[in-house]
Amino acid sequence: MYNSKITGLGYYVPDNIVTNNDLKEFMETSDEWIQERTGIKERRWIDPKSGDTTAVMGAKAARIAIERSGLTKDDIDFIVFATLSPDMYFPGGGVQVQDMLDMPTIGALDVRNQCSGFIYAMSVADQFIKTGMYKNILVIGAENHSGGLERSTRGRGVTVIFGDGAGAAVLSRSEEKGKGILSTHLHSEGKHAKELVLEGPSTQRWVPEILEANNPDDVSYFPYMNGQFVFKHAVTRFSEAIVEGLEANNLEKEDIDMLIPHQANLRIAQFIQKKFRLSDDKVYNNIMNYGNTTAASVIIALTEAWEKGKIKDNDLVVLAAFGSGFTWGSVVIRW
Numbered sequence: 001m002y003n004s005k006i007t008g009l010g011y012y013v014p015d016n017i018v019t020n021n022d023l024k025e026f027m028e029t030s031d032e033w034i035q036e037r038t039g040i041k042e043r044r045w046i047d048p049k050s051g052d053t054t055a056v057m058g059a060k061a062a063r064i065a066i067e068r069s070g071l072t073k074d075d076i077d078f079i080v081f082a083t084l085s086p087d088m089y090f091p092g093g094g095v096q097v098q099d100m101l102d103m104p105t106i107g108a109l110d111v112r113n114q115c116s117g118f119i120y121a122m123s124v125a126d127q128f129i130k131t132g133m134y135k136n137i138l139v140i141g142a143e144n145h146s147g148g149l150e151r152s153t154r155g156r157g158v159t160v161i162f163g164d165g166a167g168a169a170v171l172s173r174s175e176e177k178g179k180g181i182l183s184t185h186l187h188s189e190g191k192h193a194k195e196l197v198l199e200g201p202s203t204q205r206w207v208p209e210i211l212e213a214n215n216p217d218d219v220s221y222f223p224y225m226n227g228q229f230v231f232k233h234a235v236t237r238f239s240e241a242i243v244e245g246l247e248a249n250n251l252e253k254e255d256i257d258m259l260i261p262h263q264a265n266l267r268i269a270q271f272i273q274k275k276f277r278l279s280d281d282k283v284y285n286n287i288m289n290y291g292n293t294t295a296a297s298v299i300i301a302l303t304e305a306w307e308k309g310k311i312k313d314n315d316l317v318v319l320a321a322f323g324s325g326f327t328w329g330s331v332v333i334r335w
Helices: 031-038 054-069 093-100 114-130 153-159 190-195 207-213 227-248 266-275 294-307
Strands: 003-012 017-019 042-044 078-082 107-111 136-143 165-174 180-188 258-261 316-323 327-334
Touching: 003 054, 003 114, 003 180, 003 294, 031 266, 054 093, 054 136, 054 165, 078 093, 078 114, 093 107, 093 136, 107 114, 114 136, 114 165, 114 180, 114 294, 114 316, 114 327, 136 294, 165 294, 180 227, 190 227, 227 266, 227 316, 227 327, 258 266, 258 294, 294 316
Parallel strands: 078 107, 078 136, 258 316
Antiparallel strands: 003 165, 017 042, 136 165, 180 327, 316 327
């Protein structure tokens, strides 16, 4: 079997910066309240006039990743696109990127695993490469949260958290042993699905019912999160996924050179850092600048860490995420 190795990274975030103080224009909140609970100072929200969408941002990040990989768009064999906020209910963002980048008629697969979406997408791509089916795969995580958030005091518990953005990685076939993706680990626990959920639109409340009801008090079209419940499970599952990845490769927590956690809440990341006794230079967080960009968060953070020289050749890099579903997982990489 082959190994899969990251050969290119890129990310894109909208120019429009929304600070915590900006949110006070349409909800009762404060910079202190938000930072204390989440660690977030600002986030990027798409300016409707900019032309950015989930797929457009994904394509922008992809162009950077492909250029950095030393490949061309015609060298890409397959696309895996992770998002919970596609431009259209169907089709998904993968085929849009294939068109936007003027690629050959390669396959495109969409992954709907929310905060752990990029971890799942990387695992899928890794399997395709290891079995020899594809040589170069474009993996994208992109989100447009701002268009679907409830901008009021009623929705502040969720709205203050989320931001827009996209990241992309090119995963390529390698025959170098012991380098690249060492293992991936995926889990789910559907019994907690409604603790972090967006229920509508769905086939339980489909288009005719939506049009007939036209109910302004129907909150099923806005995200709901049981914050304390999610936090409690997140810190447990994050830890389990990291330990599982280390044990699968006969490694110890001391071997970790860089942990890139999903940027859900700075307090979760700090809890995990303390539990694993990792120094500040071994954990990368950027939620304070971008908020939670869901499927885009891990790849944006990974790209930033790499750009800043925090990831070096032969480093052990661990990616981990937990989110709606509940779903969670990890990816262990020897850089």
